[in-house]
Amino acid sequence: MRLHILASAVAFGLGAAALAMSAEGEDRSREETFRQLELFGDVLARIEADYVSDPDKAELIENAIEGMMKSLDPHSGYLNAEDFRDMQVSQSGSYGGLGLEVTIRDDLVTIIAPMAGTPADNAGLRTNDRIVAVDGDSMIGAGIDEAVDRMRGAVGEPVTLTIAREGEDAFDVTIVRDTIEVTSASWRVVEETIPYLRLMGFNENTTDNALQGLQELQDELGRPLPGLILDLRNNPGGLVDQAVSISDLFLDGGEVVSMRGRHARDTQRYNATPGERLPNVPVVILINEGSASASEIVTGALQDRQRATVVGMTSFGKGSMQTVIPLRGGRDGALRLTTARYYTPAGRSIQGTGIAPDIAVSYREIKEDAPRRFTEANLPNALTNENGSEREELDVQEIEQPPADWPEGEDYQLHRAVEVLHAMMERQQASLH
Known part of the structure; x- marks a missing residue:
């Protein structure tokens, strides 16, 4: 018993010392922050007093805030009141x-x-x-x-x-x-029998637009959809809740994506609801280097859940989520702040790495000396992948490319997606007999 008491006393002593050091460290950090703010004030005062012409102080401060935000990562930023209003319009009107x-x-x-x-x-x-x-x-x-x-x-x-x-x-x-x-979806029947749905972004109307498209495709065919090509190429992303609801159309419950913030308590999981809109309908997803953010959430969810075959080129690799935080109700604009990373149902972080297709297909011929396409990993101050993963460039020899006589301007990736979907539909029909 005496040993236990002594051990507890030692542990308490170490804990108290750690707390004291922590408090002392926080005090030093706070003092340093105030010193830097004082420095900022001194610089602003010196500019105001001695600059060759009368500066716009509001513009100086706005630029300073923007510079601070840009030093964090390429997707954080400051929106002044006008920019904030424009952003709201672009998402909904x-x-x-x-x-x-x-x-x-x-x-x-x-x-x-x-x-x-x-x-x-x-x-x-x-x-x-x-x-x-x-x-x-x-x-x-x-x-x-x-x-x-x-x-x-x-x-x-x-x-x-x-x-x-x-x-x-x-x-x-x-x-x-x-x-x-701000129209986020288009649709048509290709090669007379194949339903095709393209999503250009994820705004407040995306899921409603997609549902309208699916219904009109079914009406045009005069029967339930035999399969679907979901084209997410050059889709830069948008609202996370719309990515979840689009994924929900193809999933019967289960996880779509998880968001992990700075602290473990900030983790959020988003699940599909029971009952899918298109049960047993084969799906091919088309992606390329311009497929980013919310489009990668959809692709990662359906790929991990083995609900779709992914065709095209490795996606952009934006695996972070931004929260828009209004300042004084938007009167002083807003902060667009990176607050979490997202993970696919299998626990993959695609930050900087992107999602690799199941079948790699290029839109046009790839030349060995062609410059690399820009990706998330190339952006200044981009977040690193916390798992240490790096983007793997596909071997040119492993990428399907248009044949030499392929007509200029014809969509080879879509052509291959149609072939892949045809094969999936045939296998499904064979399994039903």
């Missing part, structure tokens, strides 16, 4: 603009994908095009919010983009802004 999904790569505004049927798409802009100027003003080093703000505007007004494209001289494209409807 319509806006005047060009119809582009863009990101920053090597300090250049880079196109992820033009939205189908928009002015940008009709003007022939492509994935990986760099926007180096807007109306003659350089965008080199500009933030994503500044670039988007410059490209949006009143419907009917023109804007001139200077485009840098691989293998070509820079050129100007003048595009007239139009109303960009």
Whole structure:
């Protein structure tokens, strides 16, 4: 008993010392934070007093906040009140603009994908095009919010983009802004019998749009869907709840995705509800390097649950979730802050690595000396994969490519998806007899 008491006393003493050291460390950290804030105040005061012209102090502070957010990771940022309102509109309504999904790569505004049927798409802009100027003003080093703000505007007004494209001289494209409807789905029957559903993003209407598409496809065929191609290529993502509800259409309960924050207590799991919309319907998912975030949640869930065969190229690799935090109810804008990483049902983190397809198929011929496509791992300050995993580049020899006589402009990935789905449908029919 005496030994136990002594041991407890020693343990208590060590614990008390640890607490004291922890408190002391926190005090030092707090003091250092206040010292740095005082330094910031000194710098701002010096600029205000001695700069060659009268500076816009509000703009200085806004830029300082944006710089602080950008130092965290490429997806965290500050939205001023106007940008915050624009973001809310883009998720739920319509806006005047060009119809582009863009990101920053090597300090250049880079196109992820033009939205189908928009002015940008009709003007022939492509994935990986760099926007180096807007109306003659350089965008080199500009933030994503500044670039988007410059490209949006009143419907009917023109804007001139200077485009840098691989293998070509820079050129100007003048595009007239139009109303960009936030339509997130399109559908059609391909090769007379194959239902095809494309999701361009995940906004508040995506699941409703998808359900409408599935019903219209069934009406057009005049029978239950025999299979489905779900095209998530160049889908940059969006709302997590919509990714979960889209996955729910194909799953009979079970996990879709889990979100893990800074602390273990912050873990959230999202499950499908019992009963799937398309039971026993074979599904092929198409992805490519432009498939990111919410589209990777859907792909990872259906791949891990063996509910779909994935065709295409390894996805972008954005495995983090951002929370938009309004400041003073949005009057001071909002923070877009990375608050969690997401994991597929099998526990995979795809941050920086992406989701590899079951069948690797390229849209066009791959040349050995072709530049690598940009991915999440290439972005400045990108989060590392906490499991230590790195993106594995597919061996060119293992990627199916269009044959030499393949017609220019024909969609080879979709062609192969149709073939794969046909084979899945035939196997299912054979198993029923």
